[in-house]
Amino acid sequence: MIFRQLFDPVSSTFTYLLADRHGGEALIIDPVLENVSYYSQLVRELDLKLVMAVDTHIHADHITGAGHLREVSKCMYAMGEQTRAECVSHHFKDNDALVVGKLVLRAWYTPGHTDDSYSFVMKDRVFTGDTLLIRGTGRTDFQNGDAGAQYDSIFGRLLTLPDNMLVYPAHDYQGRTSSSIIEERVYNPRLQVHTREQYIEQMNALVLDPPAKIAEALPANMSCGFKQAA
Numbered sequence: 001m002i003f004r005q006l007f008d009p010v011s012s013t014f015t016y017l018l019a020d021r022h023g024g025e026a027l028i029i030d031p032v033l034e035n036v037s038y039y040s041q042l043v044r045e046l047d048l049k050l051v052m053a054v055d056t057h058i059h060a061d062h063i064t065g066a067g068h069l070r071e072v073s074k075c076m077y078a079m080g081e082q083t084r085a086e087c088v089s090h091h092f093k094d095n096d097a098l099v100v101g102k103l104v105l106r107a108w109y110t111p112g113h114t115d116d117s118y119s120f121v122m123k124d125r126v127f128t129g130d131t132l133l134i135r136g137t138g139r140t141d142f143q144n145g146d147a148g149a150q151y152d153s154i155f156g157r158l159l160t161l162p163d164n165m166l167v168y169p170a171h172d173y174q175g176r177t178s179s180s181i182i183e184e185r186v187y188n189p190r191l192q193v194h195t196r197e198q199y200i201e202q203m204n205a206l207v208l209d210p211p212a213k214i215a216e217a218l219p220a221n222m223s224c225g226f227k228q229a230a
């Protein structure tokens with residue numbers, strides 16, 4: 001398998017490029033607009049054909065590159081059926097399989113950070129978006145975030161995956177790149193709660209500044225990353 005974890009230093013976003021082989025079809029998860037030419041170059045250099053760009057959710061901290069990648073490489077732009085982003089070309093739902101070459105990613109609806117958040121499960125790894133971060137969880141205070149739903153997504157679904165399953169989140173702000181289900185269950189401070197109510201209280205007590213780019217990113221991401229005319 002070809003697997004590249006790419007990093008956008010401005011928004012601390014991870015973008016993942018996956019393919020089953022050189023010369024094969026590729027999928028990209030959570031591309032960032034400013035890096036589209038880099039992704040396109042890498043796809044060319046690895047002799048891949050980009051067939052699908054996926055966003056785990058509508059991002060508030062960066063503008064998606066998926067719409068522009070679709071223009072450049074004629075790939076499909078896929079998001080979950082709950083998304084309010086317009087112009088997405090394929091909507092998946094909970095438990096749908098995203099198939100790219102011989103790769104299969106199972107889409108799991110994992111709301112909480114937003115109401116359109118998905119995770120993607122493979123045999124040995126899971127892409128958790130902002131639902132489950134390394135030693136953290138995504139904020140739930142805007143974009144129809146819901147701490148209770150996030151508890152259900154994490155405790156009811158993601159933590160049911162095998163202990164050694166690798167965890168690849170959409171962000172990290174401290175230089176960490178991956179984790180595993182058991183590490184997060186044991187060491188993630190947000191997950192050391194005894195009840196759903198405790199988790200909700202903990203999330204509701206957070207006082208966080210809005211993401212720097214939210215005013216620009218949200219409207220742009222509603223239209224696939226194309227900035228709207230003023």
Ligand code: FE
Pocket residue numbers: 057058059060061113130138
């Ligand atoms: Fe997010």
